[in-house]
Amino acid sequence: MKLEDFDFDLPEQLIATRPVSPRSAARLMVVEQDQISDRMVTDLPDILRPGDLLVLNNTKVIPARLFGTRTRDGNVAKMEVTLLSPTPDGGWTALVKPLRKLKDGEQVEFSGELNAVCEGRADGQARLRFNLEGTAFDEALHLAGQMPLPPYIAAKRAADARDKTDYQTVFAKETGAVAAPTASLHFDDALLAQLDARGVTRTEVTLHVGAGTFLPVKVDDVKTHKMHAEWGRVGDDAVDAIERTKAAGGRVIPVGTTALRLIETAATGPGKIAPWQGDTDIFIYPGYTFQLTDALMTNFHLPKSTLMMLVSALMGQDRMRRAYAHAIAERYRFFSYGDASLLVP
Structure with missing residues (x-):
């Protein structure tokens, strides 16, 4: 499995340097097995099912x-x-x-x-x-x-006062991240209320996203890549919510790769999880067997990145190549301040 397998050409003008406003007005590419549809984040209450569980990362970005x-x-x-x-x-x-x-x-x-x-x-x-x-x-x-904007944004403009709001989730609580869990930036209070009314539940975990999330992969054989470590915690409430959802036949849907990596770290077997706290350096690439994740909401990722490998592990490499080609053709906005995708294998 070579690094070039996860490469693609991205027009520079598709890299978002500001989020849309309101934040829930972003576009949402839904990939369900081999079907691709173009929706909006505000459609989530119609797309998700009662009994689904969203797993949110409540880390708070510091102006680092x-x-x-x-x-x-x-x-x-x-x-x-x-x-x-x-x-x-x-x-x-x-x-x-x-x-x-x-x-x-x-x-x-x-x-x-x-x-x-x-x-x-x-x-x-x-x-x-x-x-x-x-x-x-x-x-x-x-x-x-100042907020520590990702390098691909910082290269285009300096951080300003707007970023202290834009680059923070509405449910941020636990101080310690130097990068945002960006899929969660699309949620506002109105959307959360609509999801509540739909019967979509949610729980929170904490993973302090580090600057290592932006480090490039420097090895050609991706299996030899060493992941950076980040501190995380999965508490009793999250464990109970995930196990109740699994027992009831609902879907566990992490919002963002950080939440996914954390619950997969804490998994003790298929559909099972225990409270966990510590540093995780879990590296998920094609061939990985997911223990808890039924679907994933995530932004669009950099070529040759470990996150591109993660979504390819969930959906399959060919499927993700087609999905990203569609996203580029339809001019979705990429990376931290860009649009979102909902991936359902």
């Missing part, structure tokens, strides 16, 4: 991109910092540009309230310790930071 200065012997250097993940001792790992201009023990000033000291460097990353913790840190970060 910071701009500051380092002063040494009266010389000031501009620094760009992207927070990656908290460390067990209360620090943060971060990407720093230019890392070569930051030494251990030096301080970066981000605002009058927020600064960080470099405590070490390894593997192209820095370990930072901020001067604030808890709520004070969250508030200062919200004021000083």
